Amino acid sequence: xxxxxxxxTHLIKTRGQQVTLRCSSQSGHNTVSWYxxxxxxxxxFIFQYYREEENGRGNFPPxxxxxxxxxxxxxLNVNALELDDSALYLCxxxxxxxxxEAFFGQGTRLTVV
Amino acid sequence: xxxxEEDPQALSIQEGENATMNCSYKxxxxxxxxxxxxxxxxxxxxxxxxxxxxxxxxxxxxxTLDTSKKSSSLLITASRAxxxxxxxxxxxxxxxDMRFGAGTRLTVKx
Numbered sequence: 001x002x003x004x005x006x007x008x009t010h011l012i013k014t015r016g017q018q019v020t021l022r023c024s025s026q027s028g029h030n031t032v033s034w035y036x037x038x039x040x041x042x043x044x045f046i047f048q049y050y051r052e053e054e055n056g057r058g059n060f061p062p063x064x065x066x067x068x069x070x071x072x073x074x075x076l077n078v079n080a081l082e083l084d085d086s087a088l089y090l091c092x093x094x095x096x097x098x099x100x101e102a103f104f105g106q107g108t109r110l111t112v113v
Numbered sequence: 114x115x116x117x118e119e120d121p122q123a124l125s126i127q128e129g130e131n132a133t134m135n136c137s138y139k140x141x142x143x144x145x146x147x148x149x150x151x152x153x154x155x156x157x158x159x160x161x162x163x164x165x166x167x168x169x170x171x172x173x174x175x176x177t178l179d180t181s182k183k184s185s186s187l188l189i190t191a192s193r194a195x196x197x198x199x200x201x202x203x204x205x206x207x208x209x210d211m212r213f214g215a216g217t218r219l220t221v222k223x
Contacts, residue, residue: 004155033210033211035213037153039153040215041215041216042117042201042213042214042215042216043156043201043213044213045210045211045212045213048210056210088153090155090156092156101146101158101161102146102158102211103158104148104155104156104157105155106154106155107153107154107155109153
């Protein structure tokens, strides 16, 4: 167990809907990163939050947005869901700074129908 | 976009054998990390190697890094059935901005 918890574990949504995924980071970690992992692929970096500000973003459209709260927990919001958004969404927490280990949650499996 | 590419995509060995996985990447990095993932769940950190290091060991794991060739390898010695998982390399250029490859799926047969 890494101490990073994600909710919900599974979710089914309809195309066009909006979804919010949640992540509680490990104690002492101030940085949260979100990844999308399609079946059979590696995780793709969505964005990172540090001290409640976005601190880097991957190649994802603006309908993917996030928040980080004062307790360093985080949300990932996806608007106007598309079928291709079906994936495992992973949250990772870490202390800031290059070369620090990231601790991953177990992920949220999102299915868009 | 993904930075690292693992090779092979899949590897099947017998228990007790060694498993070697390779990772190639395209741009300069601060460090490279290897992660393990069981059955599409969360990733577990295995080892980190910095750009100024050439080799690191952790238990049965040995990682090498060749920055001139932009490549890394992960060796698992004396493999066990419990090592069956997908293994990913992740390169880092900035703070925790990790880019993963597509992974190597390792199967260790008892």
